Amino acid sequence: MKRIVAITGAGISAESGIKTFRDEDGLWENYRIEDVATPEAWHKDYKLVLHFYNERLKQLIHVSPNNAHLSLVRLEANYEVDVITQNVDDLHERAGSSKVLHLHGELRKKRSQVDPNYILPIDSNTNEIQLGDLCPYGQQMRPHIVWFGESVPKMEEAADIVQKADIILIIGTSMAVYPAAGLIYYAKNEIPVYYIDPKADQTTIPNRSVIRIAQKAGSGLPKVVDELIEMSKNGN
Numbered sequence: 001m002k003r004i005v006a007i008t009g010a011g012i013s014a015e016s017g018i019k020t021f022r023d024e025d026g027l028w029e030n031y032r033i034e035d036v037a038t039p040e041a042w043h044k045d046y047k048l049v050l051h052f053y054n055e056r057l058k059q060l061i062h063v064s065p066n067n068a069h070l071s072l073v074r075l076e077a078n079y080e081v082d083v084i085t086q087n088v089d090d091l092h093e094r095a096g097s098s099k100v101l102h103l104h105g106e107l108r109k110k111r112s113q114v115d116p117n118y119i120l121p122i123d124s125n126t127n128e129i130q131l132g133d134l135c136p137y138g139q140q141m142r143p144h145i146v147w148f149g150e151s152v153p154k155m156e157e158a159a160d161i162v163q164k165a166d167i168i169l170i171i172g173t174s175m176a177v178y179p180a181a182g183l184i185y186y187a188k189n190e191i192p193v194y195y196i197d198p199k200a201d202q203t204t205i206p207n208r209s210v211i212r213i214a215q216k217a218g219s220g221l222p223k224v225v226d227e228l229i230e231m232s233k234n235g236n
Contacts, residue, residue: 001080002232005165006072007183008085008092011172011197012217016063016091038148042113046140047131053143054128057107061127065095068171068217071225073097078232079167084158086173086180088145101161103154103180109144112137116153119144155179162186168193169224172217175203184208196220 010018035041036052073096075081083092083100088107092100112118112135120141122129133141146152162168163186170193175181184193184205193210195203200212213220 001078002166003080003082003164004075004167004169004228005082005084005162005187006169006171007162007173007180008083008087008171008217009173009177009180009197010087012066012068012085012221013087013089013091014172015066015068015216015218018059018063018087018089018091033148037145039150042142042147046142049143050129050131053107053145057122057127060089060107063089063091065091066218068221069095069097071222072169074225075228078229082161082165084161084183086177101154101158103146103152103158105143105145107143107145110141111135111144112139113142114139152179155183158183159186163188166191167228169221170195170197171221172197174199175205194224196224 031052035045036049042049069091072081072083072092076098081097081099083097084103085092085100086103088102088105090106090108108122109119110122110129110133111120114135114137118135129141129143131140135141162183165187168184168187168191170184173180174197175184175195187193189207193205193208194213195205195210196213196215196217197203198214198216200214213224
């Protein structure tokens with residue numbers, strides 16, 4: 001069975017009602033990125049950071065996977081499918097994708113600020129990280145999010161997955177944010193690469209032959225999935 005690797009970004013979740021990480025005005029839900037998404041912000045005002053992510057979590061509860069998320073699940077009947085997402089929501093999992101790697105962390109989890117390997121799910125009864133919620137080292141638990149200025153611990157695992165791909169799907173991402181944008185260069189040169197994004201025609205991916213679908217994920221991806229399923233049935 002051939003292996004498809006889907007690399008997804010904010011655009012796939014935007015159609016479910018989740019705002020993109022950085023809008024044109026440089027704000028995220030009326031907050032400056034520098035005030036809520038950096039280690040410096042946490043050390044300056046961890047109460048503000050906690051409030052911000054708790055509000056994002058409450059928003060997540062009220063949105064659902066869209067047609068693009070569900071289309072990726074359809075592929076699993078004909079292909080081995082890995083999803084590598086830059087998103088911190090759980091919409092891929094809720095849609096039914098069986099293998100999802102989160103590059104930038106997960107909104108529904110919390111971790112120790114002392115030991116990055118001490119990670120717990122957030123209590124579904126409260127749906128928030130509470131003040132005074134301490135790790136075994138006696139420190140306030142923080143969101144399990146990779147902030148600007150922090151390393152991306154799952155990059156090596158993601159690169160290994162991409163190297164094994166027979167087909168790459170790039171969905172809802174500008175391919176401008178590194179290191180995630182560099183993942184495409186770990187793929188074998190000869191394999192098909194589909195790029196589904198409204199600005200796909202405006203984005204340069206050097207030294208790659210790319211099939212570009214300049215549409216939103218919810219409309220463009222289902223067509224690509226139908227095509228790939230038909231190819232599989234025909235033995236291609």
